[in-house]
Amino acid sequence: MNALAHNLVDVATVERRRHQRVNVALHGRYMRANRREFDCTTINMSPGGVALRAKDGATVGERIVVYFNQIGRIEGLCVRVFEGGFAMTIQLPPVKRERLADQITWLANRHELGLAEDREHARITPRLIHTMLKVMSTGLERPAKLLDISRSGAAMTVDVSAPLGAFVMVGKTPGQVARIFGNGVAVEFNRVIAEEDFDETFVP
Numbered sequence: 001m002n003a004l005a006h007n008l009v010d011v012a013t014v015e016r017r018r019h020q021r022v023n024v025a026l027h028g029r030y031m032r033a034n035r036r037e038f039d040c041t042t043i044n045m046s047p048g049g050v051a052l053r054a055k056d057g058a059t060v061g062e063r064i065v066v067y068f069n070q071i072g073r074i075e076g077l078c079v080r081v082f083e084g085g086f087a088m089t090i091q092l093p094p095v096k097r098e099r100l101a102d103q104i105t106w107l108a109n110r111h112e113l114g115l116a117e118d119r120e121h122a123r124i125t126p127r128l129i130h131t132m133l134k135v136m137s138t139g140l141e142r143p144a145k146l147l148d149i150s151r152s153g154a155a156m157t158v159d160v161s162a163p164l165g166a167f168v169m170v171g172k173t174p175g176q177v178a179r180i181f182g183n184g185v186a187v188e189f190n191r192v193i194a195e196e197d198f199d200e201t202f203v204p
Contacts (some may be wrong), residue, residue, distance in 0.1 A: 021046040022108045028068035047101045053085040072125045109181040123148040134169040151193040157184040173204035
């Protein structure tokens with residue numbers, strides 16, 4: 001097994017060990033109980049909690065709401081304060097916790113694969129995450145869950161084997177498999193979605 005394969009994060013491990021945190025750096029905004037908002041950056045994260053670098057801090061026991069472009073809104077309670085930041089729980093129902101585990105896996109693996117954060121087209125979390133992935137060469141079609149999406153592509157978890165470069169359909173949008181990670185793929189669309197047609201309600 002090469003070093004890259006060894007370093008890739010397995011989503012089953014993240015889900016199985018709820019408090020095993022993965023190092024990811026996401027920029028966001030958090031709101032304190034007094035409804036004031038401040039900038040923050042994640043230090044590490046798991047489906048059950050996150051450590052934030054935040055110069056404006058928080059108080060143990062305080063309810064915090066955080067919004068990240070990549071994963072959307074999370075909320076929970078501040079459980080620990082340290083110099084330059086704090087740690088908080090993430091309170092989610094089981095289905096949403098499973099999706100967060102998938103998102104964390106993709107974000108961590110994206111870093112291991114050396115994929116830049118400053119992409120030409122910013123990625124967002126779509127409102128509707130369920131789609132279908134069809135491999136054109138075999139006609140095989142499987143349900144997929146979108147992890148993030150941009151005007152030029154999408155990452156998703158899906159139970160299907162598709163080699164790099166394979167032509168696929170993400171819903172009604174054609175593309176090619178650009179990357180393979182853990183239990184999913186990243187697809188580059190054949191055409192860039194028009195800016196006026198793209199937002200969190202976009203359905204490929």
